[in-house]
Amino acid sequence: MDEELAPYKYLCNLFTHYLLGEIDESDFLWEVESWSSPCEMFTILQGESKKSQKVLASLNSKDFFHWDIEFPDVFYGDNSGFDCVIGNPPYVEQSELNYKPLVRKTEKCGSTYAFLFELSLSILKDIGEYGYIIPMSGISTTRMSPLQELLTGNSKKINIANFAVRPSKIFPGVDMNVSIITGTKGNSSKQQIKTTGYIRWYSNERKRLFESLNYVLCTEFIKNGIFPKLGTEKDRGILSKLSKIKRNISDYVDNESSRIIYYHSGGRYWRKALEKKLSSHYKPLPIVDFAYHPILCALNSSLYYWYWITFSNCYDLVSRDVLDFPINLENIDHHILWQFSELAHNLMKDYEENCEIRLRTKSGKTFEEKNYYPVKSKKIIDEIDNLLGTLYGLDESEIRYICNFESRFRMKDNDL
Structure with missing residues (x-):
C-alpha cells in the first residue's frame, strides 16, 4: 500500500473498530477530529499522543482489509x-x-x-x-x-x-x-x-x-x-409440459386418510415409496383414496426420479420435493385408475419378491433390515412411466428418454 494512503487506512480501521463496538463513541469522535488536523494526525500515527495510545492498541490488534485503499486504481x-x-x-x-x-x-x-x-x-x-x-x-x-x-x-x-x-x-x-x-x-x-x-x-x-x-x-x-x-432440450421440453399442470400432490393430501404412502431419502439412483413404514426414516404421506395408487406409482417412477434430480439438491428428499410434484387426477378415466392400481400392486409385490433381509448390529443390538432393489423391477417401472407419459402428454421420444434416464448409472443391481 502507498504510504500516502496510510492516514486513510487508519481512518477506515478506526471506523471499523467503532462499528464492531471495540472503541467508544467519544474516542471515535476525538480521533476523527484529530484526523482532520495534519499535525495531530502525524502525532497519532507516531504513537506520541497520550489520548490515542489506548485507541492505537485496539487498532493495532487487527489488520482490516479495505479494498478501495489496497487497490485505489481499481476503485477509482x-x-x-x-x-x-x-x-x-x-x-x-x-x-x-x-x-x-x-x-x-x-x-x-x-x-x-x-x-x-x-x-x-x-x-x-x-x-x-x-x-x-x-x-x-x-x-x-x-x-x-x-x-x-x-x-x-x-x-x-x-x-x-x-x-x-x-x-x-x-x-x-x-x-x-x-x-x-x-x-x-x-x-x-x-x-x-x-x-x-x-x-x-x-x-x-x-x-x-x-x-x-x-x-x-x-x-x-x-x-x-x-x-x-x-x-438437454429434451429436459426443457418435458419440464415445459409438466409446468403447465396446475395441480400437484399436495392437492391430494388428506390428513384424515388411512391410505398412507411412505417415502424416504435412501438410494442414490432410485426414488422409492412404499405402503409400509420400514423405519423412522420413512415419512408418511396420507392420500385421498382415489389418488392413492396413481401417486404411489408416480413416486416410484423414473419420471419422478428425473423431477427430483432436476429440482432437488440431489441428496435429500424433503416434503417440498414430494408435495410440489405436478399431477392432475381430476376427471381421470376409470380405466386409467384401474391400470395404476394394477401397476402399484404388481410393483409392491415385485419389490417384496426381490428384497433382501440382512442382519445389522447397532449399539450392541442385532436387528433385521429389509432392503429393496427397484432396479430389479425396472420393467414394471417402465410400464408406469409409459402410463404417466400419456397422462402428461409426453410424446414417444420423451417417454423413452425418461425410461432410459441415467440408465448407464442406474442399471446397477447394488443400488437400493
Whole structure:
C-alpha cells in the first residue's frame, strides 16, 4: 500500500473498530477530529499522543482489509471494481465463526460461501465476470434464496454447471455435489440463466468432461429456492409440459386418510415409496383414496426420479420435493385408475419378491433390515412411466428418454 494512503487506512480501521463496538463513541469522535488536523494526525500515527495510545492498541490488534485503499486504481472512476472475480470459498457455517460477518443481503443464508459471493459482486465492475464453486445446495434450497435473489438481481448472464459426487468427484476430497457458477454482472432486465443437468461421469471420462458441458436456458422455470438442472432440450421440453399442470400432490393430501404412502431419502439412483413404514426414516404421506395408487406409482417412477434430480439438491428428499410434484387426477378415466392400481400392486409385490433381509448390529443390538432393489423391477417401472407419459402428454421420444434416464448409472443391481 502507498504510504500516502496510510492516514486513510487508519481512518477506515478506526471506523471499523467503532462499528464492531471495540472503541467508544467519544474516542471515535476525538480521533476523527484529530484526523482532520495534519499535525495531530502525524502525532497519532507516531504513537506520541497520550489520548490515542489506548485507541492505537485496539487498532493495532487487527489488520482490516479495505479494498478501495489496497487497490485505489481499481476503485477509482465511474465504473469502479475488478474486471473478474473467481473463487472457491470456504463452506463454513456462520455458527462456527467467532465474529459476525458484515453482510446485508445473504446473512440469512448462514454460510460463508454466500457471504463471499455477496462481497465478490460488490467489488466487481458492471459487465465484469465472476466464477465461483459452491455446494449444489446453494442453487436448490430455500435457505439459500437470498443468495439466489442476489445473483438474479445483479447478473446479466448466469451459467451453472452441476456436478455429482458419484460415481466420480469433480474435486478429490470434496465429498459433496457442487455447482460451478459463472456469470456477468449487469442489468437483469434481459437476463439469461442457463444450467447443465446433473452431471455424472466415470473417472476415465474426466479429460472430456468440460468439453462436453451443455447449458440449457432455464430462466422461465426458476422458482423460489431452486434453479432447475436441465441438461438437454429434451429436459426443457418435458419440464415445459409438466409446468403447465396446475395441480400437484399436495392437492391430494388428506390428513384424515388411512391410505398412507411412505417415502424416504435412501438410494442414490432410485426414488422409492412404499405402503409400509420400514423405519423412522420413512415419512408418511396420507392420500385421498382415489389418488392413492396413481401417486404411489408416480413416486416410484423414473419420471419422478428425473423431477427430483432436476429440482432437488440431489441428496435429500424433503416434503417440498414430494408435495410440489405436478399431477392432475381430476376427471381421470376409470380405466386409467384401474391400470395404476394394477401397476402399484404388481410393483409392491415385485419389490417384496426381490428384497433382501440382512442382519445389522447397532449399539450392541442385532436387528433385521429389509432392503429393496427397484432396479430389479425396472420393467414394471417402465410400464408406469409409459402410463404417466400419456397422462402428461409426453410424446414417444420423451417417454423413452425418461425410461432410459441415467440408465448407464442406474442399471446397477447394488443400488437400493
